[in-house]
Amino acid sequence: MAHPTAPPAVLELLPDVEVERTHRIGRPSAWHLFLLPMSLLMLTPLVWMVITAVSTPAEARQFPPALPTTIQWSNFSDVWTGSPFGSWLLNTAIVSLLVLVANLVLCSTAGYAFARLRFRGSGIAFMALLATLMVPFQVVLIPTLLIVKSLGMIDHLSALIVPNLVTAFGVFLMRQFFISLPPDLEEAARIDGASRLGVFVKILLPLMGPPLATLAILTFLSTWNDFLWPLVAIQSPENMTMQLGLSTFQGAHLTDWPLLMAATLMSQLPVIVLFLMGQRLFVRSIASSGIK
């Protein structure tokens, strides 16, 4: 495309990147026969949630499911007016943002310390930290609850924030990143007169975009969607987070599915918007952290 004056023989030798890219994206392959139905299958719960959210309770109980005859927009306003949904949203946002910021600051500084500073027992401390990654949360649930209770934080948002200020996974992720950076950069900055903190803030922090984004996305998602710990630590409806609040729509004998699905859809909207905004970053962060 970019060589109109070149003789045809030369043009044939030049790789036509645009054509190759078109082929790679546009040409259907056998994989698509598998991937397309799988994508539709993955979308099914989401579509079903949206349909249920705008149905009447009777339509929601139909089997097989069908499209509603009239769209019940009132379900959304019912959720907003009939429950402290605004408080749940605010609580979740406060908890998620504070945990997110704390993790970014503390995990990166702790990761830097483990990667670069030589101090007595650093190896053992790091191994101990890694070991905690292998302990499921259910195992430490009760001890955590006892600690939080002794600190007088039960049924308070601080109970959701303090135990999650820093995570072993986040420290590990950041440490691995710092290890991959050449130490020459820090040494050059130290010779240039920067302090340890100055090196961290002025030289390393600007290079930490990808790992910090990974940590931010993973921390935000896990905090936003956390259910088990808020269930144990919070009792008052006004202190509940979103996921805990959603569970109140589910009764022992009767569940109002359209309201539950409307609330779920509303609770997931911020996450969906975030995902659409940073889709590439999200996929890359999942791939780079090796978890799902």
Place this chain on the structure above:
Amino acid sequence: MAPIELEGLRKVFPGKPPTVALEGLDLSIADGELVAFVGPSGCGKSTALRCVAGLEKLTAGRVVIGGREVQELPPGKRDIAMVFQSYALYPHLTVYKNLAFPLKERHVPRPKLDAEVRRVAEMLELTDLLRRRPGQLSGGQRQRVAMGRALVREPLAFLLDEPLSNLDAKLRTQMRTEIADVHRRLGITSIYVTHDQVEAMTLGERIVVMREGRLQQVGPPAEVYENPANVFVAGFLGTPSMNLLPGVTERGVLVAGPLHLLVPGAPDGPAVLGIRPESLHLAGDGEDGPVLDVVVSHVEALGNESLVHGWLAGADRKSKQLVFRAPPRVSPRPDEVLAVRVDPAQLLVFDRETEKRIALSGPVVPVGNRQTAG
């Protein structure tokens, strides 16, 4: 600008067993002098430089820069600048900001900072690149930015850790000239670490040869080359390396292979005869001297000359290897036997046990050897 004094530098890296990287290094570097540290990998030259910079904590010893003891000070307080092998340019900053960084950290007022950055950029021909980032520069340009960042605040001393080793041969020669030029103009006391002896010999006003953490010899390049203190220095300096033939001295006569040489003042005992490649010539060039028969193993044709590798005829192929320069038209075949004349004027004798050079009381004189026709 300041003199540098290194006194009894010792650095031990912990481990099982601990690694002694530096042992008893004493050196005085004069104000404005450029000293090149040279030696093979792991000899401690970079460790010595890092100890001077403050990037490694000394196990023992003193570092005095400009009359001030600095071994307990952090790197930023030593008023030194360093150029790294990898250049260590800050990838997220433009060339301008890279050059300005050391000044900014020292809170230099903005007008002065700008003037200094532009002065250094002009000196190193970086003015057109000030808005670029390191990723958009060639190897040579990056190297110049690294130099500029070190020079911008006029430090007391300038430390260079193999700054040219990532460049191709042509660029290396060019940058070598530029470094020599910058040093001549600014006269900053400099320590230049390299494993490349050509760099060390051409840039250093004095060279420091190191081995296994210990200083082997210090002196002007020509003096160290001509009068190496020991077998290691003799073998390390010079391309190709010095030929080393084992022999025995008895009653003032050294017998090494077929050579019999009068070595006045040499003690009896096992010795090593050192012959520079340039002291060996194809016989029949009209000069006198003892002759060796050399079996050719292979020839390296370099265009302007040929390097002929071989071994002494009648000796073990591995133990008595020799290399010498020959005119470019000479291209002997492998296993061909060549008559090679030895120039006795430049021969060196070492003690085989201590490996130290033996100071002779008179010139080496060949006795009872096969001689060229003259």
